[in-house]
Amino acid sequence: MKIEKIVSVFYEGLEQGKLLGRRCKECGAIEFPPRYACNTCGYHETEWVELKGKGMLQSLITVSTLNADPWNDDLGHYCYGIVELEDGVSFNATITNIKKKQARILRNQLPLPVHAKFEQRDGYKTLFFELDDEVMEQFK
Numbered sequence: 805m806k807i808e809k810i811v812s813v814f815y816e817g818l819e820q821g822k823l824l825g826r827r828c829k830e831c832g833a834i835e836f837p838p839r840y841a842c843n844t845c846g847y848h849e850t851e852w853v854e855l856k857g858k859g860m861l862q863s864l865i866t867v868s869t870l871n872a873d874p875w876n877d878d879l880g881h882y883c884y885g886i887v888e889l890e891d892g893v894s895f896n897a898t899i900t901n902i903k904k905k906q907a908r909i910l911r912n913q914l915p916l917p918v919h920a921k922f923e924q925r926d927g928y929k930t931l932f933f934e935l936d937d938e939v940m941e942q943f944k
């Protein structure tokens with residue numbers, strides 16, 4: 805399977821609200837974002853697997869002028885962080901709806917539960933993460 809095909813299936817999945825990764829047929833490791841081969845054992849065959857979209861936020865980085873992403877200007881308050889999914893993969897994600905002041909408090913509570921959130925942006929869906937409701941309760 806060509807890498808272009810993998811990328812397009814991944815984005816089609818997002819459109820349907822599905823988080824797709826690739827599972828290694830040899831060792832079972834999951835690649836996310838999906839890649840052609842397994843990074844864990846180097847085996848060349850991986851297969852599609854739908855990920856749960858739930859996990860734990862492991863780190864939290866507030867946005868400054870240095871790392872702000874112009875694509876995210878209309879997002880409101882957001883941070884960056886490393887999300888570890890229940891499926892066992894970790895990656896950098898954008899976490900929405902966190903104010904700077906909240907981030908300082910939340911950082912002392914890590915790891916915290918997060919869930920995937922698919923937002924319609926410029927005609928296609930983009931993946932973000934959001935802290936679970938019970939975590940945000942403390943700010944209400």
Ligand SMILES: [Zn+2]
Nearest residue numbers: 828831842845
């Ligand atoms: Zn493998």
